[in-house]
Amino acid sequence: MLEGKIAIVTGASRGIGRCIALQLAQSGADLIVCARSEAPLKELVVEIEALGRKALAVVVDVVNTEDVKSLIDQALATFGRIDILVNNAGITRDGLLLRMKDADWDAVLDTNLKSAFLLTRAVARSMSKQRSGRIINISSVVGEMGNPGQANYCASKAGLIGLTKSVARELARRNVTVNAVTPGFIETDMTEELDEKARTELASQIPLGRLGDAEDIAHAVIYLASDRASYITGQVLGVNGGMYM
DSSP states (O other): OOTTOEEEESSTTSHHHHHHHHHHHHTTOEEEEEESOHHHHHHHHHHHHHTTOOEEEEEOOTTOHHHHHHHHHHHHHHHSOOOEEEEOOOOOOOBOGGGOOHHHHHHHHIIIIIHHHHHHHHHHHHHHHHTOEEEEEEOOTHHHHOOTTBHHHHHHHHHHHHHHHHHHHHHGGGTEEEEEEEEOSBOOHHHHTSOHHHHHHHHHTSTTSSOBOHHHHHHHHHHHHSGGGTTOOSOEEEESTTSOO
């Protein structure tokens, strides 16, 4: 489905980002995988290469403009083009509004939102020149509905939706599509630590009655990255089991 395509995935060292990278490789894409930790990236490269695809691991601080520029330069020097960008890097620094520190607000907004701006700006020129590209932002269901104790996280993920729609309008004439995926409650390292009562309570909020898998998000990304989604841009695809309609 994605044979010959070159994709960048940020926050690729674990969880949803790692799963997205592997699914892109399985669909035929070559990868540039990015994160702040080198060891898990190297392990991911081995897995991607075992699937018969090429992969480049880049340790990068996605909120640093020079790091981002270097990343794009390396990607273009290695592969010659960039077809797909998945802005997945994200962190949480939860706390009630009255107790939230400035540093926690800034860190979350920078990592979750500013990074997507920097990466998108950096790839927009080459995608525009080749008159094709797919940019996919991983937002969150709480960016649409809010969540107590996550004002910074919700604001950053809501901001991603606004960024998605604005950039989609700017780049549409260059045949570059920009869409967002909003995961709901997904099985991750964090949810694995919850006891059965807490998991049951989470699942009770979801009409389908279960948490999602990272593969559910990856499948949505693969679709939006493919030619089958060539007439879809500026959209928000909710993958949340119906918890937000």
